[in-house]
Amino acid sequence: xxxxxxxxxxxxxxxxxxxxxxxxxxxxxxxxxxxxxxxxxxxxxxxxxxxxxxxxxxxxxxxxxxxxxxxxxxxxxxxxxxxxxxxxxxxxxxxxxxxxxxxxxxxxxxxxxxxxxxxxxxxxxxxxxxxxxxxxxxxxxxxxxxxxxxxxxxxxxxxxxxxxxxxxxxxxxxxxxxxxxxxxxxxxxxxxxxxxxxxxxxxxxxxxxxxxxxxxxxxxxxxxxxxxxxxxxxxxxxxxxxxxxxxxxxxxxxxxxxxxxxxxxxxxxxxxxxxxxxxxxxxxxxxxxxxxxxxxxxxxxxxxxxxxxxxxxxxxxxxxxxxxxxxxxxxxxxxxxxxxxxxxxxxxxxxxxxxxxxxxxxxxxxxxxxxxxxxxxxxxxxxxxxxxxxxxxxxxxxxxxxxxxxxxxxxxxxxxxxxxxxxxxxxxxxxxxxxxxxxxxxxxxxxxxxxxxxxxxxxxxxxxxxxxxxxxxxxxxxx
Ligand code: UDX
Ligand code: ADP
Numbered sequence: 511x512x513x514x515x516x517x518x519x520x521x522x523x524x525x526x527x528x529x530x531x532x533x534x535x536x537x538x539x540x541x542x543x544x545x546x547x548x549x550x551x552x553x554x555x556x557x558x559x560x561x562x563x564x565x566x567x568x569x570x571x572x573x574x575x576x577x578x579x580x581x582x583x584x585x586x587x588x589x590x591x592x593x594x595x596x597x598x599x600x601x602x603x604x605x606x607x608x609x610x611x612x613x614x615x616x617x618x619x620x621x622x623x624x625x626x627x628x629x630x631x632x633x634x635x636x637x638x639x640x641x642x643x644x645x646x647x648x649x650x651x652x653x654x655x656x657x658x659x660x661x662x663x664x665x666x667x668x669x670x671x672x673x674x675x676x677x678x679x680x681x682x683x684x685x686x687x688x689x690x691x692x693x694x695x696x697x698x699x700x701x702x703x704x705x706x707x708x709x710x711x712x713x714x715x716x717x718x719x720x721x722x723x724x725x726x727x728x729x730x731x732x733x734x735x736x737x738x739x740x741x742x743x744x745x746x747x748x749x750x751x752x753x754x755x756x757x758x759x760x761x762x763x764x765x766x767x768x769x770x771x772x773x774x775x776x777x778x779x780x781x782x783x784x785x786x787x788x789x790x791x792x793x794x795x796x797x798x799x800x801x802x803x804x805x806x807x808x809x810x811x812x813x814x815x816x817x818x819x820x821x822x823x824x825x826x827x828x829x830x831x832x833x834x835x836x837x838x839x840x841x842x843x844x845x846x847x848x849x850x851x852x853x854x855x856x857x858x859x860x861x862x863x864x865x866x867x868x869x870x871x872x873x874x875x876x877x878x879x880x881x882x883x884x885x886x887x888x889x890x891x892x893x894x895x896x897x898x899x900x901x902x903x904x905x906x907x908x909x910x911x912x913x914x915x916x917x918x919x920x921x922x923x924x925x926x927x928x929x930x931x932x933x934x935x936x937x938x939x940x941x942x943x944x945x946x947x948x949x950x951x952x953x954x955x956x957x958x959x960x961x962x963x964x965x966x967x968x969x970x971x972x973x974x975x976x977x978x979x980x981x982x983x984x985x986x987x988x989x
Pocket of ligand 2: 520547600601602
């Protein structure tokens with residue numbers, strides 16, 4: 511089956527970069543990315559390619575190469591569905607905020623709307639590819655909607671979960687460890703559909719990196735991969751608390767265990783807690799699925815990863831308060847970074863938002879600087895938590911676009927994101943313009959603590975005892 515037209519529904523963090531790379535690597539295929547969000551599509555079409563709505567290293571170059579050639583962004587969803595041989599669904603699947611499964615299950619409202627739209631518009635056979643992270647057996651629901659409301663059109667459903675990590679999305683797509691394609695290999699039409707998608711990826715990835723499985727394995731593999739990755743972060747974060755009490759150094763522990771080839775060195779970076787759109791959502795989803803089958807031990811096991819992560823965020827914020835003499839009321843605290851990790855402007859589930867919320871509850875005055883996140887996004891995140899009024903959020907938290915301004919007259923600095931530029935600041939200049947004693951809480955362990963201690967800072971890192979000049983190392987402060 512030859513694919514000449516692809517449509518992707520959803521121009522977000524997954525749909526945008528994935529389609530840009532497919533268009534770049536498959537110049538003979540027309541790729542149209544559609545979204546109901548007009549502002550987002552306008553930004554993707556902005557003449558200045560630097561204004562595309564998603565910041566990812568290398569993405570603007572790929573868009574520049576393919577846009578207008580075989581990559582198009584549009585709000586005309588029906589037209590793009592009609593023309594396509596293959597449709598990717600890359601819409602958002604957030605955790606449900608209402609009804610059964612509230613706070614745990616994935617909300618499939620948007621997926622279902624897409625399926626119904628595809629069924630209504632389609633006049634010829636199509637392959638529908640699930641790209642969004644979905645609970646196991648969603649493909650079955652999709653197929654049922656498509657088969658029962660369509661007009662005699664045949665649909666093949668594939669699961670092709672996304673493994674790209676934000677900040678390295680383009681590299682992860684261009685040089686993927688593996689691509690997973692789940693489909694129905696028991697029928698000839700199912701096999702053709704699988705091969706059509708395999709062929710697309712084979713434009714740039716060797717055959718052995720494109721795995722084919724049944725649909726359910728593919729759907730569950732995505733949740734499993736994210737659960738395992740998140741579990742590693744929670745595991746090292748659990749050890750970080752123990753390190754702080756015992757005098758061990760979590761970085762040394764991570765290095766020592768990471769050299770065991772069975773464990774490996776990646777995803778052992780202790781931090782203020784993981785964020786992002788996937789880890790929490792996918793684990794909650796897994797927990798919900800396990801519970802719905804009565805597998806309570808399985809559910810409890812994975813839920814603990816989230817409990818540990820919440821504890822880590824709270825613990826970090828509580829440590830700031832206890833170090834600042836048990837009160838931050840009226841004290842200026844600078845947060846460096848708001849994105850959930852470096853090299854992205856995505857803030858979904860960012861630890862920064864929860865730490866800020868905790869400190870605002872303690873009546874701190876927060877000033878935020880992030881190199882890529884826009885001010886409106888920061889306020890939207892805080893408002894979403896619903897802890898106080900919009901007016902109060904804007905009164906108590908300010909956003910600046912210059913790091914030295916953020917730190918001026920601050921009692922403390924908290925590093926929330928591991929942006930490279932934070933390492934290169936003139937920290938002596940920052941120290942000089944802060945209130946004394948000046949505190950730094952490094953939520954990412956990226957700063958040179960010896961150098962900073964020499965300037966006079968009191969430093970608390972994750973998984974290390976507090977560090978001050980000439981008194982190193984000190985005993986942890988018990989909170
Ligand atoms: C993740 C998966 O990696 C990706 O395969 C999937 O498709 C989507 O979810 P993403 O959330 O974009 O990607 O970023 P990731 O690099 O996995 O980081 C997630 C969070 O964990 C970030 O907040 C990051 O700072 C944190 N993290 C990661 C740590 O705290 N320590 C680590 O060692 C690694
Ligand atoms: P992800 O990280 O999964 O890509 P995003 O929220 O960044 O999530 O992107 C999902 C996009 O899907 C949003 O831009 C949203 O407007 C779009 N979307 C949701 N439902 C529909 C729909 N029915 N038709 C078209 N676009 C949709």
